[in-house]
Each structure stands twice: as C-alpha cells, then as structure tokens.
Amino acid sequence: MNQNRKSIFFTSDWHIGHANSIVFDERPFKDLDHMHQVLIDNYNAVVPEDGICYHLGDVGMANVETLSGVLSQLNGTKVLVLGNHDGNVNRMYRLGFDVVLYGATLYIAGEEVTLTHCPLRGIFREDITGMRGAVDGDLWHGESKQIRFSTEDRGQFHLHGHIHSSKANDKLAKDGKQWDIGVPANDYRPVSISKVESWISKYKQKEKDE
Secondary structure, X not given: OOOOHHHEEEEEOOOEOOHHHHHHOOOOOOOXXXXXXXXXXXHHHHOOOOOEEEEOOOOEOOOXXXXXXXXXXXXXXXXXXXXXXXXXXXXXXXXXXXXXXOOEEEEEOOEEEEEOOOOOOOOOXXXXXXXXXXXXXXXXXXXOOOHHHOOOOOOOEXXXXXXXXXXXXXXXXXXXXXEEOEHHHOOOOXXXXXXXXXXXXXXXXXXXXX
C-alpha cells in the first residue's frame, strides 16, 4: 500500500451506455444520462483527486465519445481490471484508464485480497437456472467460459463484480470471503478500503467466535 492508503476505492459494473442494465438491475434511473451523472457525482463525492480507484470490469457498452466523456470527469488514478464486456487493453488505455490489468492482488488488514471481474472459480455465487447461455455445472454465469476474468480459490479474500447482486440481497453481495463490489449492491458508489478492512475484521472475528 502507498502512504495514501485510505484513499483507495473499488467499484464495478457501471455499464456506461447500456440502457438494458437499468431494466435488468432495476437501477433507480430514468435514463442513461441520469445514470451517468449520478455515477459521476457519487464517485467524485468519495474519491479525492489524489485517490486511486480500482474498476473491476464492465465499465461500459457505448461509443468512445460517451465512455471517454464519463471517465474524463472522474477524480484520481483509475485502474481497470478487465471484465468480459470491456475492450482490449489498448482501447481501455485510450479511453482514459491509467493502468489496465486482468487481475490484481493487494494486502488489506494483513490479508491477501485478490481482485478480478468475476468471482472465484469453483465457489457457488448465484443461481443460473434459466439464464441465457447457462452451462450445467457453472456456479455463476459464465464460469466455464470467463476463465481469464477470474482466479482460483486459495482461501483468500476476493473482490469482484459480474454477478449484479443488489443491496437488498446482502447475502449474495457478501458471501463468505467474497464481496461483489458492483454498483447495484453498493449504493451506486465506490467502496472504500476502510469498508473492506471492516468486512475482513468482522469475518475473522466471526470465525473466532464459532
């Protein structure tokens, strides 16, 4: 961690320009312009100009002008961990990201925390019954074909997006040592490293008490 470790944040699944995300996620926005502006305002309200935010994929499904227009308004250093709906590395740099990765590992509250767009492989994260393209044996949608956007389970803590859990279903958003930090489950704003530290501490205390 750098000296300004308290200014580190995490977010995912903005889906800029993706009108259907408002319908599918039941997002509380009247249209895309409304969604984009709320995401920008919420982001800049918590991420300072000298902050760092890890975007864990699926930034948007829009033209270059729309995507770069939104990203250019965001504070701080923007690190992208690629998702299955993002473009290639060079395109994402051109859109305005400072760093583009397939995954990352941080040490938070003394624990290894991995970051990818998708959940850990081999751990149930959602019921895919009836989902388009669902594959028998998958434990979250796209598990068998989105390998490069995931990582193996080594017992570590893990932050991800992809599954579009909601705040109303906190059991899905935070399950075991995994946390879906996508915007639908987190008030449409980034999650601070302080909240991640608190989550890890509570998990470890619960383990001690059991």
